[in-house]
Amino acid sequence: MQALVIAAHGSHLNPGSSEPTFAHAETIRATGAFDEVREAFWKEEPSFREVLRTLESDEVYVVPLFVSEGYFTERVIPRELRLEGWNVSDWESDGTDADHATLSAADVEKTVHYCGPVGTHDAMGDVIVERARSITEDRDLADFGLAVVGHGTERNENSAKAIHYHADRLRRSGLFAEVRAVFMDEEPEVDDVATLFETDDVVVVPLFVADGFHTREDIPEDLGLTDDYRRGYDVPTAVDGVRIWYAGAVGTEPLVADVVLERAADAGADVADAIAAVRERTRSGPEATTGTATGRSR
Amino acid sequence: MTGDVAALIEAAGDGIDFDGLVVEDTAYGYRFETPEVSKRGIDTSELAALADGDPYVANWRYWAETVGGRGTARRAFLRWLEGADAAGTDDAESGDDTEGDSDAGRGDGAQRGDTDGDEGGDDATVDARERLAALRDGGRARTWGELRIRVRLADAGGERVYDVRHRDDAAADPRDLDAFRDPGAAHDLVKYDDRGRYRPLSTAPSLPHGWQFVELDGDALVDTVDFVYPATVANWHREREGALDVTHWRETAARQTGIYGLVSDLPTEALTWAAEACCVDSQCLKRREWDHDAGTELDVPRGDGEFPCREPCSLFVAAAREFTKLEGEPEDTHEVTLSESEVEGLGDLVDAVAEDRVDEVREADLDDGANRYRVRYLRAKRGRDLGIDS
Incomplete structure (x- = not known):
């Protein structure tokens, strides 16, 4: 038997935080690719500490639903799962190319395949494109600028690396007229999106796992879409003559379920049929994409 | 030959002794026993005839x-x-009457071990007969936290169906409850x-209430x-297996990093207050x-719940972080002049918040120290002395 665990942050305060996790888990559950699919959280339940014991499977694929490699994926999750002998060097990553490591856990007799986070997988580029497509209602993106938004370095150096990584790949794909990485707390800032781009239209996609106060409140106000997020805003909204198409957190995009499966597949899970089924179900347009345009590097 | 019979004959070689059903393949033919039937030295076709439609075979x-x-x-x-985990556990009930709910507390079953229906003997046999009869006749129910779970036999054979609702809704008309069949709806x-x-x-x-x-x-x-x-x-x-891996506070606190690293500084006395609070x-x-x-127990009731808490949870750790910061502050003497009734009123207020009964205080019940008008009056009069700015 094989199981999938989607490991996410969750929240004691924001009930919406875990919703993408449950939604992606449900999508994958419906494919039947895994005997068991379980959500696990740092702040909700089951906790990382206790999730493995809820499974009957002896092969477990753990995929962190996090944007970047860092404190949670490198320290908290392995520690709380009690992964024996974990060392971050097992991932052989420079900050954006963690793959997987096969380990055992101290409190259960199982083989645990600990995968890199969803956010840094190449397939996340496809999700950003999918998000841009759906928010622009399938307009020709070749005329659009794309701003990929990250939190920035104040929290985690690898967070910015992940944003740049996807922005660079998407730029090379040629799908957009212009692609830039922007940040909430470092240059170039999300506040300046309207002046940074040459294009008349810019799609803004935050690389965040769930919608919360950053993506619902801070970023729309920083972009100049509204003075007060409670009053809402249109998509698109013209700011300084530029039409801004604000997409909200990319993590809520249904195609993220595909990235979770890709992570498990990279670690050896037999899920090829499920990947095809999930792509069929969650993708709106033609098979994109950054993978075919730039070639998958791993 | 039904599927039950074919499966039984295949398993008979290894012998079956389960929930009152005994089947053996001996040198003198098959032995087949249930609480109602006892046959020895029978051949395959006789075994098949006996097993066909037998409730103990279907149950097995x-x-x-x-x-x-x-x-x-x-x-x-x-x-x-369904009370099948040990002989003699009688928590049967009929229909929707939950009076008989077994709500056994801590330690239930821990000493018994999990017999899993394999123990022979008269008690187990009687138990199996009564148990299956109860499952046919309205089913059995048990509580798990605030859940009330009922199991009964499906139309024929040994298959079970399970229903779950809030225990307070045990007697509710099913038409008044929103019905779900997909466990995924539960979260x-x-x-x-x-x-x-x-x-x-x-x-x-x-x-919450009102669903099933x-x-x-x-x-x-189990998914639900x-x-x-x-x-x-x-x-x-x-x-129950004697293998619960308890992690005590000291170890949990020592493991924390980042913004929770400070919780190791929570004094033991404050840990006791925190456990009493949470x-x-x-x-x-x-x-x-x-x-x-x-080696250091907390003098706080552990609770009577069916399921154990093996480690301080994330919410407790987050609360402990705040309590640790509170305990780290120097204490000072503040002078506030209050009447005896005002002190009592503050006590009512603290109590109302702590017991989550603020919403129960009636609008015009000005006798209650947690009444909104009364608290607003206190704030208007003493707010500055109590450090309230507005």
């Missing part, structure tokens, strides 16, 4: 094949639900309490319970098994 097959999973928490939980359903407030702690005694899961099979039932009360079945099972039955239905460390 349900547990051997539909449930399977010997040694798993899932199987142990399903056995426990959305229990995310908010009856007043629409987010429930960050799944085992808080604030499960109907006609679940065993796997779906896992969504409502994650990991409780797994830890309960470990405890971990008693009025706040959480888990039964606290952890202490400060293995």
Whole structure:
């Protein structure tokens, strides 16, 4: 038997935080690719500490639903799962190319395949494109600028690396007229999106796992879409003559379920049929994409 | 030949002794026994005729094949639900009368071990007969936290169906409850309490009412319970097996990093207050098994819950962080002039918040220290002295 665990942050305060996790888990559950699919959280339940014991499977694929490699994926999750002998060097990553490591856990007799986070997988580029497509209602993106938004370095150096990584790949794909990485707390800032781009239209996609106060409140106000997020805003909204198409957190995009499966597949899970089924179900347009345009590097 | 009979004949070679059914393949032919039938030295066709439609054979097959999973928490939980986990446990009930709900507290079963229906003897035989009769006649129900789970036999054969609802809704008309069949609906359903407030702690005694899961099979039932009360079945099972791995506060605190690194500084006395604040039955239905460390018990009731709490949870650690910061502040003497009634009123107010009864204080009940007008009056009069700015 094989199981999938989607490991996410969750929240004691924001009930919406875990919703993408449950939604992606449900999508994958419906494919039947895994005997068991379980959500696990740092702040909700089951906790990382206790999730493995809820499974009957002896092969477990753990995929962190996090944007970047860092404190949670490198320290908290392995520690709380009690992964024996974990060392971050097992991932052989420079900050954006963690793959997987096969380990055992101290409190259960199982083989645990600990995968890199969803956010840094190449397939996340496809999700950003999918998000841009759906928010622009399938307009020709070749005329659009794309701003990929990250939190920035104040929290985690690898967070910015992940944003740049996807922005660079998407730029090379040629799908957009212009692609830039922007940040909430470092240059170039999300506040300046309207002046940074040459294009008349810019799609803004935050690389965040769930919608919360950053993506619902801070970023729309920083972009100049509204003075007060409670009053809402249109998509698109013209700011300084530029039409801004604000997409909200990319993590809520249904195609993220595909990235979770890709992570498990990279670690050896037999899920090829499920990947095809999930792509069929969650993708709106033609098979994109950054993978075919730039070639998958791993 | 039905599927039950074919499966029985295949398994007879290894012998069966389960829930009152005994089948052996001996040198003198088959032996077939149930609480109602006893035959020895019969051939395959006689065995097939006896087994065809026999409720004990159907029951055996349900547990051997539909449930399977010997040694798993899932199987142990399903056995426990119908009182099949040990001889002599009588928690049967009929229909929707929950008076007989078994709500056994801590330690139940821990000493007995999990017999899993394999023990022979008259008690087990009588038990199996009564148990199956009860499952046919309205079913059996048990409570798990605030859940009320009912199991009954499906139309014919040994298959079970399970229904789940809030225990307070045990006697509710099913037409008044929203019905669900997909376990995946459970996490959305229990995310908010009856007043629409987010429930960050799944085992808080604030499960919403008005819903039911109907006609679940065993796997779906356990999945539903896992969504409502994650990991409780797994830890309960470990405890029954004598293998619960308790992690005490000192170890949990020492493991924390980042913004939680400071919780190791929480004084033991304050840890006791924190457990009294957060971990008693009025706040959480888990039964606290952890202490400060293995040698230092906290003088706080552990609770009577069915399932254990094996480690301080994330909500407790987050609360402990705030308490640690509070304890780290220097204390000072503040002088505030209050009448005796005002002191009593403040006591009422603290109590009302602590017991979550603020919403119950009637608008015009100015006798109550937690009454809104009365508290606003206190703020208008003494707000500045009490450090309230507005």
